[in-house]
Amino acid sequence: MSTRIRLFLLVATLLIAALSSLMVGAHWIGPATALKGLIAPAPEAVDQLIVRSSRLPRTVIAMVVGASLAVAGALMQTLTRNPLASPGLLGINAGATFAVVLLVAWAGSASLAAWSLGAFLGAALAAMLVWWVAMRGGASSHGPLRLVLAGAALSALFTAFSQALLVIDQQGLDTVLFWLAGAVDGRAPSELAPLMAVALAAGLGCIPLTRAMNVLAAGESMARGLGIKVHRLQALMVGLVVALSGASVAMAGNITFVGLIVPHMARRLLPADHRIFLPGCALLGATLLIVADVIGRSVAQPREIPVGVMTALIGAPMFIALLNRQRSAHG
Amino acid sequence: MAERVLRRPGFSRRLDLAPWRRVLVVVLVLLAVAAGSLATGKVPLGREQLLALFEGAHTSVRIIVLELRLPRLVLGALVGGLLALSGWLFQQIMRNALASPDILGVTSGASAAAVSYLAWLAVPLGAWGVPFAAMIGAVGAAGLIYALAWSRGVTPIRLVLTGIGVSAALGAVTTFVLAFSPLTTTLSAYVWLTGSVYGANWHDVGTLTLWAVVLILPLAIKMRFAVLAALDDALATGLGVRVQRQRAMLLALAAAMAGVAIAAGGAFAFVGLIAPHLARRVSRAVGASQAVLSVLWGALLVVSADWIARTVFLPLDLPAGIFVAALGAPFFLWLLLREAR
Numbered sequence: 247m248s249t250r251i252r253l254f255l256l257v258a259t260l261l262i263a264a265l266s267s268l269m270v271g272a273h274w275i276g277p278a279t280a281l282k283g284l285i286a287p288a289p290e291a292v293d294q295l296i297v298r299s300s301r302l303p304r305t306v307i308a309m310v311v312g313a314s315l316a317v318a319g320a321l322m323q324t325l326t327r328n329p330l331a332s333p334g335l336l337g338i339n340a341g342a343t344f345a346v347v348l349l350v351a352w353a354g355s356a357s358l359a360a361w362s363l364g365a366f367l368g369a370a371l372a373a374m375l376v377w378w379v380a381m382r383g384g385a386s387s388h389g390p391l392r393l394v395l396a397g398a399a400l401s402a403l404f405t406a407f408s409q410a411l412l413v414i415d416q417q418g419l420d421t422v423l424f425w426l427a428g429a430v431d432g433r434a435p436s437e438l439a440p441l442m443a444v445a446l447a448a449g450l451g452c453i454p455l456t457r458a459m460n461v462l463a464a465g466e467s468m469a470r471g472l473g474i475k476v477h478r479l480q481a482l483m484v485g486l487v488v489a490l491s492g493a494s495v496a497m498a499g500n501i502t503f504v505g506l507i508v509p510h511m512a513r514r515l516l517p518a519d520h521r522i523f524l525p526g527c528a529l530l531g532a533t534l535l536i537v538a539d540v541i542g543r544s545v546a547q548p549r550e551i552p553v554g555v556m557t558a559l560i561g562a563p564m565f566i567a568l569l570n571r572q573r574s575a576h577g
Numbered sequence: 578m579a580e581r582v583l584r585r586p587g588f589s590r591r592l593d594l595a596p597w598r599r600v601l602v603v604v605l606v607l608l609a610v611a612a613g614s615l616a617t618g619k620v621p622l623g624r625e626q627l628l629a630l631f632e633g634a635h636t637s638v639r640i641i642v643l644e645l646r647l648p649r650l651v652l653g654a655l656v657g658g659l660l661a662l663s664g665w666l667f668q669q670i671m672r673n674a675l676a677s678p679d680i681l682g683v684t685s686g687a688s689a690a691a692v693s694y695l696a697w698l699a700v701p702l703g704a705w706g707v708p709f710a711a712m713i714g715a716v717g718a719a720g721l722i723y724a725l726a727w728s729r730g731v732t733p734i735r736l737v738l739t740g741i742g743v744s745a746a747l748g749a750v751t752t753f754v755l756a757f758s759p760l761t762t763t764l765s766a767y768v769w770l771t772g773s774v775y776g777a778n779w780h781d782v783g784t785l786t787l788w789a790v791v792l793i794l795p796l797a798i799k800m801r802f803a804v805l806a807a808l809d810d811a812l813a814t815g816l817g818v819r820v821q822r823q824r825a826m827l828l829a830l831a832a833a834m835a836g837v838a839i840a841a842g843g844a845f846a847f848v849g850l851i852a853p854h855l856a857r858r859v860s861r862a863v864g865a866s867q868a869v870l871s872v873l874w875g876a877l878l879v880v881s882a883d884w885i886a887r888t889v890f891l892p893l894d895l896p897a898g899i900f901v902a903a904l905g906a907p908f909f910l911w912l913l914l915r916e917a918r
Contacts, residue, residue: 329734330675330741379910391674395854396913398675399906402847406902409771413895503745510738552756558749565742566725569735 249522252515256529260309263536267305268297270540272547275301303435306442308539308553309532311430311494312504314445316531317452317524318490319505320512324463324520325483326390332506333491335397336484339502340404341372342495343422347408350422351415359437362496366441369492376400377484381477390466428501428554430539441493448489449528455482456520463518501554504531507565514568534561596866599859603873607654610877614884615646619891644778652777653883653897654876655785656842657852659834661875662793664849665856665868666831669806670824671733677850678715678835681737682744684846686718687711687839689747689754692766696758699765707769708840715836718743723828730821732810736828772845772898774883781841788837796830800865803827807863847902848875851909858912878905 268280275283275293283294284302318333325331334340345368346361353360379400380393412422435442458479461469470476491505508531509523516526535557542556581592616622618641626638660678667676678684694710723731726739751770755763796803802823805813813820835849856870882900 328673328675329738330673330680379913382914392913394674396910398850399909399913402851402902403906403910405846406899406906410895410899410903412767413771413899414893503749506741507745549757551753555749555753555756558745559753562742562746562749566739569738569742570725570728 249517253522253526253529256515256526256533260529260533260536263533263540264305264309267308267536267540268301270544271296271301272543300431303433304431304539305536306435307430307433307438307497308535310442310445311498311501312508312531312533312535313528314449314490314494314531315501315504316508316512316527316534317449318487318494319507319531320509320520320524320527321452321459321483321487321490322505323509324459325480325487326394327463327465328390328394329510330506331394332502333487334401334502334505335376335394336487336491337372337376337397337400337404338369338488338491339495339500340401340408341368341370342366342492343500344368344372344404344408347411347422351411358433362438362441365499366492366496369495370488372400372404373484373488373492377481381481428499428552428557430498430535430553431543431550433497438497441497444489445493445497448486448493451486451489452524455479455486456524459483459520460518463520499554501535501557503554503558503561504534507561508534511565511568534564593862593864593866596860596862596864596870600866600869600873603859603870603877607873607877607880610881610884611650611654614650614880615642617884617888618646648779648782649774649777649883649887650880651782652785652841653774653879655782655789656772656774656838656845657848657875657877657879658872659785659789659792659838659875660845660848661852661856661871661878662796662868663831663834663838664851664875665853665871666796666803666827666834667849668853669803670827670831671737672807673733673737674854675850676737678831678839679846679849680744681740682718682722682747683715683832683835684839684844684849685744685747685751686721687715687836688770688844689750690714690717691769691844692751692754695766695769696754696762699762711840712836714747715832715839718747719828719832719836723825731824768896769843770898771896772843772901773886773896774842774879775887775894775896785837785841789834792830792834792837795826796868797865799823799826800868803868804864842879843896843898845879845898845901847905848878851905852878855905855909855912858909 265277265280268284269275269277273296275297279291279293280297282288283291283297287294287298315333322331322333322335323329326335342365345364349361349364376393376397379396458469458474461472461474462476462479466476469479494501508527512523512526512530516522535553538556538560539553541560542551542553545551581594583590583592612627616624616627620641622638622642627642630639630642664677667678667681668674670676671681690713691707691711694707698706722736722740722743725743726735728735755766802818805816805818806824806827810820839845852875853867853871855874856867859870860866878901879897882904883897885900885904886895886897
């Protein structure tokens with residue numbers, strides 16, 4: 247299969263997943279009604295109202311969050327040249343969690359908007375701290391290992407702070423626990439509009455850097471030899487990762503798995519050229535999160551399984567199957 | 578250069594003494610922390626009271642130190658040491674600085690099994706089964722990862738990738754169980770997931786010591802292969818290593834070490850990841866001394882974390898796992914920053 251056909255298939259899968267996300271739920275809505283609710287809404291029809299007010303927002307959020315996390319993960323893996331890297335490594339999830347736990351401990355249950363803002367700030371601050379430690383002393387010459395280690399250490403530190411607060415303030419635990427698992431429902435799109443704008447802008451911001459990323463993937467000294475300003479490129483990539491995954495964690499809580507796994511899946515399906523690879527990651531990530539949300543809300547009715555849990559439960563077998571597919575392709 | 582060569586017929590070892598001096602320094606620090614930990618707590622004890630123990634002392638002091646504090650201290654050291662050794666082995670085998678039992682699915686397997694047990698079986702059967710559940714989970718996860726990564730032998734990169742896949746799925750199981758079980762389970766599970774050596778007794782210590790001996794002996798014999806595992810496969814083959822066989826054995830040892838440690842103390846995160854890096858920053862020498870240093874750092878981390886956890890927030894006795902990262906991470910960051918100058 248040519249790359250173009252594969253990309254087309256990924257787009258088609260995403261559209262099918264998005265449509266099914268509009269149809270499936272506690273109340274089944276046919277495809278025609280669902281589409282009519284989007285294109286030519288009739289104010290009286292209840293089904294169309296469900297589609298517009300409840301299912302469309304969560305579909306869009308799942309799509310944006312999935313795509314952002316996947317692209318952020320791909321950037322991290324290129325940046326550190328470590329297949330275990332994910333946005334979480336910059337301390338983003340740990341920082342966001344700590345900010346939210348702190349908020350709950352101090353102010354009780356705050357509004358969703360306050361949580362989002364706190365999570366985004368926590369994520370950005372943690373990432374800046376990691377970057378500062380890793381890059382102190384003009385350290386791009388020390389290679390990405392310092393970033394990886396500093397990120398792991400600071401993430402663990404923030405996680406420890408959150409755990410300490412949660413063990414002491416046990417009532418906060420139950421409030422935060424569901425947020426920790428990640429969710430895309432029950433959020434008003436109007437509250438999240440600025441975060442979505444941040445994520446989209448960062449996604450578009452990747453485009454002018456893709457060629458330089460291709461060179462960076464071949465190694466830092468190679469990139470420097472070919473005239474790329476490596477340190478500046480790395481700083482820009484970190485900024486993009488912070489915007490993408492900080493916005494995601496603020497919108498949907500901790501969904502750690504997408505950023506780790508989707509780039510590996512995309513690598514098995516698409517060429518390593520970042521001009522194709524990054525859009526492929528975005529498509530796969532969006533599809534994975536939407537499918538996870540659809541299954542999570544339909545298998546255990548009337549309860550819903552948190553989307554972060556479902557993502558890992560569906561994504562992990564897919565990921566391992568893809569690893570094996572490559573094995574059989576090579577004999 | 579303090580270097581000695583031991584030669585006997587059929588046996589020859591090069592021995593570099595320099596790293597072992599640093600080992601000695603860390604041992605001394607560990608002993609000092611241990612003494613401090615034994616002396617402090619709800620009932621502070623003086624030096625005379627501690628020394629009097631050797632001459633058969635006052636019964637209440639005896640109970641506090643020998644039955645409460647000492648087993649807890651020893652269990653913490655064993656748990657930390659085993660986790661660190663497991664992390665060191667994983668980092669050698671996978672050739673990845675981020676490899677550790679936490680990331681590769683062994684801890685997630687143990688956690689998923691233990692939390693499921695706490696949620697559904699602890700009420701009818703009792704909490705004694707948690708360590709067994711954790712052990713089964715850890716070994717099961719490791720076996721699953723190895724089987725899924727197998728393709729005429731396993732390569733480090735396939736193991737790592739399969740490991741993070743399995744780890745993510747099992748982590749999801751844990752979150753799922755936590756979110757769908759009653760709050761009482763959630764709390765006890767949360768303490769377990771953080772890691773704690775609260776309420777340790779000599780029976781636990783004995784069991785874990787036995788396991789440690791059984792697992793460390795084969796590693797000590799095969800230490801050469803553990804050092805060579807960090808090399809490229811082709812190079813190791815050229816040096817006469819049967820790569821697949823040795824890799825399978827080392828992996829089994831690493832997984833089992835993490836499994837027994839987690840079964841005894843809960844899912845202490847971060848020890849397995851950071852202790853080997855701390856060891857590497859204290860001494861650059863590769864080889865057995867690095868493994869020993871990792872063990873010591875792991876023990877030191879958990880012992881001092883538990884010391885803080887049970888004394889600083891009196892009357893609260895917090896899970897030690899909280900303070901492992903709170904202690905280890907800043908120290909490690911300080912080392913990183915100092916290195917940059």
